[in-house]
Amino acid sequence: MQHLKQTKHLRDRYSTDQDPPPKFSPLYHPTDLFGILRFDHFKTHTMTQDTRPPKARPSFKRKPYKPQSAPQHIKASSDGHEERMHLEDVRVYNLAGTTLAYQLAMAAHIVMAVKQGYSMQHALTAIDMAEGARANVQRLCFDAMRHWGTTQFWIDRAVSNPPGPWLQALMAVSLTQLAFEHESEFVLVDQAVEAATNMKPHAKGLVNAILRRFLREREQWQADALTDEVATWNYPRWWINAVKQHYPDDWQRILTVGNSHPPMTLRVNASRGTAIEYIDYIKEDELVAHTMPALSADTVILDKPCNVMDLPAFADGGVSVQDAGAQLAADLLDVTNGMRVLDACAAPGGKTCHILERYDVDLTAIEKDEQRAARIEDNLQRLNLQANIIVTDANNAHQWWDRVAFDRVLLDAPCSASGIVRRHPDIRWLREANDLDGLARQQAQLLRTMWKTVAVGGRLLYCTCSIFPEEGEQVIQAFLSHTANAQRIELPQMTALMHGTGQLLPTATDTLNHDGFYYAALTKTAD
Numbered sequence: 001m002q003h004l005k006q007t008k009h010l011r012d013r014y015s016t017d018q019d020p021p022p023k024f025s026p027l028y029h030p031t032d033l034f035g036i037l038r039f040d041h042f043k044t045h046t047m048t049q050d051t052r053p054p055k056a057r058p059s060f061k062r063k064p065y066k067p068q069s070a071p072q073h074i075k076a077s078s079d080g081h082e083e084r085m086h087l088e089d090v091r092v093y094n095l096a097g098t099t100l101a102y103q104l105a106m107a108a109h110i111v112m113a114v115k116q117g118y119s120m121q122h123a124l125t126a127i128d129m130a131e132g133a134r135a136n137v138q139r140l141c142f143d144a145m146r147h148w149g150t151t152q153f154w155i156d157r158a159v160s161n162p163p164g165p166w167l168q169a170l171m172a173v174s175l176t177q178l179a180f181e182h183e184s185e186f187v188l189v190d191q192a193v194e195a196a197t198n199m200k201p202h203a204k205g206l207v208n209a210i211l212r213r214f215l216r217e218r219e220q221w222q223a224d225a226l227t228d229e230v231a232t233w234n235y236p237r238w239w240i241n242a243v244k245q246h247y248p249d250d251w252q253r254i255l256t257v258g259n260s261h262p263p264m265t266l267r268v269n270a271s272r273g274t275a276i277e278y279i280d281y282i283k284e285d286e287l288v289a290h291t292m293p294a295l296s297a298d299t300v301i302l303d304k305p306c307n308v309m310d311l312p313a314f315a316d317g318g319v320s321v322q323d324a325g326a327q328l329a330a331d332l333l334d335v336t337n338g339m340r341v342l343d344a345c346a347a348p349g350g351k352t353c354h355i356l357e358r359y360d361v362d363l364t365a366i367e368k369d370e371q372r373a374a375r376i377e378d379n380l381q382r383l384n385l386q387a388n389i390i391v392t393d394a395n396n397a398h399q400w401w402d403r404v405a406f407d408r409v410l411l412d413a414p415c416s417a418s419g420i421v422r423r424h425p426d427i428r429w430l431r432e433a434n435d436l437d438g439l440a441r442q443q444a445q446l447l448r449t450m451w452k453t454v455a456v457g458g459r460l461l462y463c464t465c466s467i468f469p470e471e472g473e474q475v476i477q478a479f480l481s482h483t484a485n486a487q488r489i490e491l492p493q494m495t496a497l498m499h500g501t502g503q504l505l506p507t508a509t510d511t512l513n514h515d516g517f518y519y520a521a522l523t524k525t526a527d
C-alpha cells in the first residue's frame with residue numbers, strides 16, 4: 001500500500017495531466033539525443049541577476065530553422081566537379097512513403113549526403129520525407145554506416161564501372177540489409193529494384209544483378225571481406241591504425257563497441273526524483289531499466305530503447321536522454337549552490353541542464369553557433385531553468401567576460417567525437433586523420449582563454465568525447481607544462497573507470513555502458 005502510494009505520488013510529480021500539450025521546437029527532432037520537448041512550467045529556479053551592462057553581452061535571438069552551411073570537404077568526382085546536393089530539394093516521387101522502396105531510395109539520398117560531407121543527423125533533419133517513413137529510413141541509414149566498409153569493398157569488386165553516387169548508396173543500403181539485418185530476401189531485392197526503376201531506370205538490371213549475385217555467393221563475399229581491414233572493421237584505415245597504436249591491448253574491443261547499437265540512456269532530473277524512483281515509476285508502462293551508479297546517481301538505462309515520445313515524463317522534463325559518460329561532468333565539476341559557473345562550449349545544453357537540475361547556481365553558457373545555441377534555450381525553457389546564454393566565440397573573452405572570475409569552468413571542447421561513434425556511426429567516415437591537429441589547436445586555444453576566467457582556488461574541467469590522446473591527455477600535458485599556476489586535481493570518481501589518466505574508453509557491459517570521454521580537472525593556484 002505504502003509502495004502504491006509512493007508510486008502514485010511520484011506519478012503525480014511526473015504527470016503531464018495539467019500541462020499544456022507539448023509543442024515541438026523547430027530545432028527538435030526525436031532522433032536528437034539531447035533534444036527535449038519544450039514545456040512551459042516545471043520548477044522555478046532563483047538565479048542571481050546578471051549585473052553586466054546589456055551592451056557588453058551579444059544578444060541572443062531565436063531564428064527559424066535553416067540548414068547549416070554546406071560542408072567544407074566535398075570530395076570531387078573524377079571530373080573534379082561533384083554536384084553538391086541541396087538537401088532541401090531532395091524528393092522521392094511516385095512511391096508511397098510506406099513502401100520499403102521509398103525508404104531505401106530516401107536512405108540512399110541520405111547516405112549519399114554523408115559521402116558529400118553532411119552529418120547524417122543534419123541530412124535526416126533537413127531532408128523532407130514522408131513522416132511515417134522517417135524511423136525506418138533512419139534505421140536503414142544507421143545500419144548502412146555501420147557496414148559501409150564492407151559494402152564498399154563488395155561493390156568495388158563486383159562492379160567494374162563505378163556506379164553513380166546514388167546508385168552506389170542504394171546498393172550499400174540494400175546489401176547491408178541483406179547481409180546483416182535479415183530482411184526478407186525476396187522483398188528486399190524486389191523493393192531495391194523498384195527504387196532503382198523509379199529513380200534510375202537504366203540501372204535496375206544492375207541493382208538486380210548485384211543483389212542476386214550476393215545471395216548466390218554470400219559465403220565467398222563474406223570470406224573475402226575478412227581479407228581487408230577496412231571491410232572487416234568498418235572504420236577508415238587511419239582510424240583503425242590510430243586505435244591500434246594508442247590501445248594495443250584494447251583496439252578490437254573499442255572498435256567493436258563503436259559498431260554496436262547504443263543503449264537508450266537517460267538522465268533523471270534530480271530536482272524531480274531519483275533514478276530508483278523513476279525506474280519504479282515506469283514499471284506501469286512495462287518499461288524495464290537499471291541504474292548505473294558507477295557513472296552518475298542520475299543515470300537510468302532502459303533494457304529496450306523506446307520512442308523518445310513514449311518515454312514517461314520526457315515531455316515535461318522529468319527525464320532527458322544523455323549518455324552515462326557525459327553525465328559524469330556534473331559530478332566532476334564539483335559544484336555547490338551559489339557558485340558562479342561557466343559552460344564555455346555549451347550547445348545543445350546537455351551538461352548545462354544537468355548542472356542546473358542539481359544546483360542553484362549563476363550559470364553562463366557560451367556557444368558560438370547560433371542555431372545550436374537556440375537548442376540550449378529550448379532545453380532551458382522546457383525545464384524551466386535559467387542561464388545567461390551568450391552566442392559568441394568563447395575565445396573573444398575581452399568581448400563577453402566582465403572580469404568577474406568563475407568558481408567553476410566547464411570546457412567541453414569541440415573534438416573528433418571519436419568516443420561517440422556508436423551513436424553517430426557516420427562520424428568515422430566524415431573525419432580525416434589530419435583533422436586531429438586542427439582540433440588540438442582549437443582545444444589548446446580555448447583552454448588558454450578559459451583559464452583566464454577561473455578564480456584562484458577554482459576548478460576548470462576539460463572534457464572531450466574523444467578517445468584520441470591528441471585531443472585529451474596531450475592537450476592537458478602541454479598546457480600544464482607551460483602554465484605555472486595550473487595544478488591537476490585527482491578525480492577519485494574516475495579511478496576505477498579510466499584507461500590511463502582521464503580517458504574513459506567506450507564500454508558496453510551490463511554494469512558499465514557508456515561512450516568514450518576524456519576528463520581532466522585543473523585548479524588555479526595563483527593569479
Ligand SMILES: C[S@@+](CC[C@H](N)C(=O)[O-])C[C@H]1O[C@@H](n2cnc3c(N)ncnc32)[C@H](O)[C@@H]1O
Nearest residue numbers: 345346347348349350351367368393394412414
Ligand atoms: C562537444 S559540443 C558541447 C556539448 C555540450 N557541452 C553538451 O553537453 O550538450 C561543443 C560545442 O562547442 C561549440 N564551440 C566550438 N568552438 C567554440 C568556440 N570557440 N566558442 C564557443 N563555442 C564553441 C560547438 O559549436 C559545439 O556546440
